[in-house]
Amino acid sequence: MNINDYINSGILELYVAGQLSETESKEVYDLMLKHPEVLKEVLEIEAAIVKLTASVSPKKDISFNTIKGRLNNNSTSGKVISLNRSKTKWINYSGWAAAVVLAGGLIWTINMKSTLENQIQTVTTEKDFLEIQMETSKTDLAETKNLLNIIRDKSIINIPLEGQAAAPGAYANVYWDKKDDTVYLDLKGLPEPPEGKEYQVWSLTLNPLTPTSLGTINDFIQDDNKIFKLKNANQSQAFGITLEPAGGSPTPTMEQLYTLGVLASL
Numbered sequence: 001m002n003i004n005d006y007i008n009s010g011i012l013e014l015y016v017a018g019q020l021s022e023t024e025s026k027e028v029y030d031l032m033l034k035h036p037e038v039l040k041e042v043l044e045i046e047a048a049i050v051k052l053t054a055s056v057s058p059k060k061d062i063s064f065n066t067i068k069g070r071l072n073n074n075s076t077s078g079k080v081i082s083l084n085r086s087k088t089k090w091i092n093y094s095g096w097a098a099a100v101v102l103a104g105g106l107i108w109t110i111n112m113k114s115t116l117e118n119q120i121q122t123v124t125t126e127k128d129f130l131e132i133q134m135e136t137s138k139t140d141l142a143e144t145k146n147l148l149n150i151i152r153d154k155s156i157i158n159i160p161l162e163g164q165a166a167a168p169g170a171y172a173n174v175y176w177d178k179k180d181d182t183v184y185l186d187l188k189g190l191p192e193p194p195e196g197k198e199y200q201v202w203s204l205t206l207n208p209l210t211p212t213s214l215g216t217i218n219d220f221i222q223d224d225n226k227i228f229k230l231k232n233a234n235q236s237q238a239f240g241i242t243l244e245p246a247g248g249s250p251t252p253t254m255e256q257l258y259t260l261g262v263l264a265s266l
Contacts, residue, residue, distance in 0.1 A: 003031075003035050003037060003038065003222060006031070006038070007037065007038060007041050011024070011028065012028065012038070012041055012042055012045055013045055015028045015042065016042060016045045016046055028042075035222070147184065147227060150175065150177065150184060153177075155177070155178075155179065156175050156176065156177055157175070157176040157178065157263065158173065158174070158175055158176075159173070159174040159175075159176065159238075159239055159261045159262070159263055159264075160172075160173055160174075160261050161173065161174060161239060161240070161241065161259035161260060161261035162259060162260065162261060163189075163258065163259055164257045164258060164259060164260055165257070166243070166255065166256050166257055166258050167190075167191065167258040167259070170189055170190050170191065170258045170259050171189035171190075171259060172185060172186060172187050172188075172189055172190060172241060172259045172261075173185070173186040174186075174239045174261065176232065176236070181231055181232055181233040182229060182230070182231060182232065183201075183214065183229070183230050183231075183232045183239075184227065184228070184229055185201065185217075185227070185228045185229075185230065186226065186227055187199065187217065187220065187226045187227075187228060187241075188225075188226040189259075190220075190226070190241070190258060190259070192220070192221055193220060193221075193243060196245065196246055197243050197244065197245060197246065198216040198217060198218050198220070198243075198244060198245075198246050198247070198248065199216065199217040199220060199241050199242070199243060199244075199258070200213060200215070200216045200217075200241070200242050200243075200244045200248045200249065200252070201213070201214040201215060201216075201217070201230060201239065201240075201241055202214065202239065202240045202241070202242065202252050203232055203234040203236040203238075203239060204236065204237060204238040204239065204240055205234070205235065205236070205237050205238075206237045206238060206262075211240070211251065211252050212234050213248060213250075214230045214231070214232055215230050215248070216244065216246075216247065216248040218246070236263070237262065237263055238260065238261060238262040238263065239260070239261055240252065240257055240259065240260045240261075241257075241258050241259045241260075242254075242256045242257050242258060243256040243258055244256065
């Protein structure tokens with residue numbers, strides 16, 4: 001799923017408006033927990049609604065003279081209604097004006113109630129957002145410490161990958177843990193792939209030259225750290241990264257070979 005396309009689809013506005021089904025709302029909620037940018041967008045939508053609600057609420061009390069003036073201006077004669085009219089008619093006009101005032105007051109009260117509820121909901125959501133961020137930070141810190149411990153382990157094999165003709169300035173690092181058949185990829189030195197393309201990682205044996213796909217990196221753009229973990233049970237002698245169509249290719253496109261590195265012991 002392209003998370004930016006999802007954000008721009010309009011579904012988050014429907015979520016905030018309460019127009020989604022229970023299943024659709026749960027999907028949005030799960031994505032908010034997984035992707036901070038989705039949660040941030042929901043918060044911004046709610047804040048915009050609060051501002052809009054506040055902007056259309058009355059800024060001052062409606063005076064009786066203002067209402068009476070409008071009633072007078074709407075009379076068929078175009079003249080001011082004098083106080084010496086019949087008591088019945090004056091009561092009617094007074095009742096009408098009171099009804100207008102009451103209606104205006106009710107509208108203002110409803111708007112203020114809606115604004116207050118939105119503000120409370122925004123504060124609650126922001127509190128949840130901060131709590132999620134704190135938990136995410138704790139998780140990220142733990143994962144970072146674990147990753148540092150892994151790559152500093154003397155048994156881990158480090159293979160630097162240098163840029164090739166398709167991207168001379170590119171670079172990457174592979175950290176291979178042969179004990180559990182895992183490779184950790186530091187791809188910070190790769191440019192952002194164009195739309196419809198993904199990086200594909202290859203394990204290579206050199207004699208004869210045999211590439212084996214370890215998989216594609218389909219969340220490269222969304223991952224800020226650019227650290228990825230893949231399984232590798234092969235007797236690898238080198239690693240390469242190519243740029244392929246989304247979903248990967250059965251064999252590497254050599255014209256799109258971005259980085260390549262050979263184990264130092266060879």
